[in-house]
């Protein structure tokens with residue numbers, strides 16, 4: 001029997017600097033590895049340790065997997081040191097994917113803050129792949145400062161281009177930073193501000209970002225008419241095994257690794273300290 | 277299942293010989309802390325002259341094995357889920373071994389650890405191997421200490437499942453109950469045995485009753501005693517008890533040592549460490565303690581349980597509510613180790629009473 005902790009070997013094929021604290025590492029697995037948007041992987045730097053991440057690349061991308069990582073500790077620090085050609089490993093995919101089938105013929109609102117844009121990028125690509133299934137997609141992207149805004153090139157040069165948007169009439173973006181600078185041509189103010197006067201009726205909202213941002217976004221969404229069961233939140237907890245054994249990721253009786261990592265607000269609102 | 281009577285001399289001779297072939301562990305009395313399976317468990321309660329520690333049996337010490345007391349200081353889980361173990365790459369092979377002296381509180385806890393490590397979509401690399409290779413010879417408890425409270429949950433002081441053989445010690449010998457094929461095989465290897473006489477079964481009954489009485493008498497001051505019936509409602513009693521003065525009073529004397537976690541037969545939490553060089557994948561699994569500040573703290577420094585009372589509450593909520601919800605088993609068998617081993621002298625029974633009372637779940 002194959003050891004459940006054995007990672008799939010991956011070569012680092014590229015590293016992109018997103019901001020002063022965030023990098024995207026592009027991995028090429030040596031064997032077939034696929035995931036669905038919302039599922040996560042456990043990423044090993046041999047000799048250092050392992051940490052969970054939701055890939056940021058399209059689940060339809062067969063050649064590589066992007067992992068977008070903010071430097072916060074020992075393992076993420078080592079990930080930031082990785083260079084092209086380095087060997088790493090991934091286990092997974094784990095957790096439940098976003099329930100795309102529930103979004104059919106619906107308005108979808110994506111709200112991402114800071115490094116929280118990473119899983120939403122994977123989801124966005126998955127949605128765009130079958131765009132006709134959905135009524136509308138409003139993608140609200142926020143960050144603290146223009147420097148902290150990730151995937152800049154892709155967002156500004158591709159997604160926001162006339163060419164890209166013209167054939168995708170049901171997609172629109174709302175871009176903001178908490179604190180703008182001279183070179184910033186988009187909105188300013190916290191991301192919850194982008195939820196005022198939404199162009200779509202409240203149906204499904206998918207939120208990912210730092211805990212405080214998710215908290216205020218959830219409150220705001222409830223305020224503008226979203227139902228708790230239609231607000232999807234990406235939860236983060238300390239995690240080791242990723243398979244429901246080590247119990248570190250429990251939010252009350254719910255495992256982030258098995259029952260999540262995405263929960264509806266309805267599912268977790270009664271549990272202790274959900275915003276940590 | 278079938279029962280036999282085996283004379284003590286005969287049994288000791290058999291076990292002595294067996295222990296020379298197969299690694300055999302059993303409880304021994306000692307006033308000194310002993311190393312057991314790589315983990316040091318220090319006796320913390322001074323109320324008894326000696327505590328029980330797992331030791332390796334050999335033909336010389338076989339006569340000193342203790343068959344008539346209670347559980348040893350270290351929980352049975354150490355034989356299957358050791359304190360620290362490399363699981364990637366994992367050992368591929370485990371030699372057969374025998375454990376003598378397991379008690380019902382620890383055997384019941386195997387339901388929890390089995391559910392987590394093998395009766396699951398993902399099989400732990402070594403736990404199952406150890407379970408398969410182990411022969412478990414359990415005992416009826418006869419001298420429970422004042423911390424044992426198994427009967428309060430309706431758990432028995434004698435094993436009903438999860439054993440290969442069970443021994444009830446009486447003068448001159450044992451009533452041996454066969455619990456599995458493995459156990460049956462052992463019995464076949466013992467030439468001198470008798471079918472149990474009705475009389476000895478009666479003695480067994482009275483021993484069991486006596487032990488139950490001791491546990492109940494020791495716990496009579498806790499109203500929980502009358503609450504055996506609410507066992508299945510415990511999770512509901514705790515439903516809204518995330519914030520409770522009970523937790524705060526419980527945590528007041530906690531020194532965050534983790535003894536309650538380490539000594540508990542159903543605590544399964546572990547962390548993974550990578551001790552390898554940069555060239556290969558390796559993982560070591562090590563027990564982790566939910567009372568520690570570091571347990572839930574994320575790399576960002578944020579923790580969902582930064583306050584001590586939140587961690588204290590979490591341990592009990594985990595046992596009595598979360599495990600029931602996500603494993604389908606109450607995560608406490610009532611062994612009492614987390615009370616006897618607590619340097620803060622926190623008596624969980626009192627804390628539970630307080631919390632239940634607040635919920636109006638009281639007589």
Ligand code: SF4
Nearest residue numbers: 530531533534536618
């Ligand atoms: S044994 Fe007692 S003092 Fe130690 S962590 Fe547990 S509750 Fe706290």
Ligand code: SF4
Nearest residue numbers: 540608609611612614
């Ligand atoms: S919680 Fe305490 S009494 Fe219950 S099984 Fe664990 S150590 Fe024993």
